[in-house]
Amino acid sequence: EVQLVESGGGLVQSGGSLRLSCAASGFTFSRYNMNWVRQAPGKGLEWVSYISRSSSIMYYADSVKGRFTISRDNAKNSLYLQMNSLRDEDSAVYYCARPYYGMDIWGQGTTVTVSS
Amino acid sequence: QSVLTQPPSVSAAPGQKVTISCSGSISNIGNNYVSWYQQLPGTAPKLLIYDNDKRYSGIPDRFSGSKSGTSATLVITGLQTGDEADYYCGTGDSSLSAGHWVFGGGTKLTVL
Numbered sequence: 001e002v003q004l005v006e007s008g009g010g011l012v013q014s015g016g017s018l019r020l021s022c023a024a025s026g027f028t029f030s031r032y033n034m035n036w037v038r039q040a041p042g043k044g045l046e047w048v049s050y051i052s053r054s055s056s057i058m059y060y061a062d063s064v065k066g067r068f069t070i071s072r073d074n075a076k077n078s079l080y081l082q083m084n085s086l087r088d089e090d091s092a093v094y095y096c097a098r099p100y101y102g103m104d105i106w107g108q109g110t111t112v113t114v115s116s
Numbered sequence: 117q118s119v120l121t122q123p124p125s126v127s128a129a130p131g132q133k134v135t136i137s138c139s140g141s142i143s144n145i146g147n148n149y150v151s152w153y154q155q156l157p158g159t160a161p162k163l164l165i166y167d168n169d170k171r172y173s174g175i176p177d178r179f180s181g182s183k184s185g186t187s188a189t190l191v192i193t194g195l196q197t198g199d200e201a202d203y204y205c206g207t208g209d210s211s212l213s214a215g216h217w218v219f220g221g222g223t224k225l226t227v228l
Contacts, residue, residue: 035217037161044118044204044219044222045155045161045206045219046219047217047218050217059216095160095161097161101167101172102151102163102165102206103151103161103163103206104163106160106163109160
């Protein structure tokens with residue numbers, strides 16, 4: 001079964017750091033680019049970051065640029081999001097999603113709560 | 117404020133048809149494929165339509181998509197109570213100010 005499973009969310013103080021992980025299974029992870037997308041409570045979807053298959057290209061939303069870093073380990077079939085200098089507005093459910101013909105596969109999400 | 121504009125809500129009775137619009141610009145919808153997502157309460161989004169008008173695997177033909185210029189449309193026919201969800205459009209964006217990918221603000225569908 002093709003699957004993405006996020007982990008690493010939790011409660012963190014404003015200004016703190018957190019590292020999210022996304023474990024892929026059921027497909028050849030190294031052949032696909034990957035995204036992180038987030039959804040604040042009661043709000044819509046917001047694209048956060050993109051990484052190419054070989055990690056050679058990375059993009060970030062302006063709202064997280066300079067604070068978040070996307071990375072991947074193809075040997076471990078894993079995607080990561082290092083989040084530093086967290087703000088209240090970063091509180092959200094974070095999804096990893098595979099961008100293949102749209103975003104065809106999504107994880108179940110992991111919740112990040114930033115408390116001031 | 118989302119880059120793509122969707123109506124906040126739409127409603128219709130079971131069995132009826134509903135249309136959800138998604139408006140953008142040349143830098144996003146005008147030059148990229150549009151996809152549509154359904155998000156049932158408390159769950160992750162699910163891909164419905166990709167490349168403007170292609171149904172994803174397992175999606176019934178009650179769901180259809182189209183694109184014209186800088187706008188896209190999702191049509192759902194034969195509405196069922198199980199279709200009550202939030203619907204989002206998404207596409208790439210070449211505008212430096214928008215980033216790599218953009219979503220609409222979402223449309224809440226109520227089946228009366």
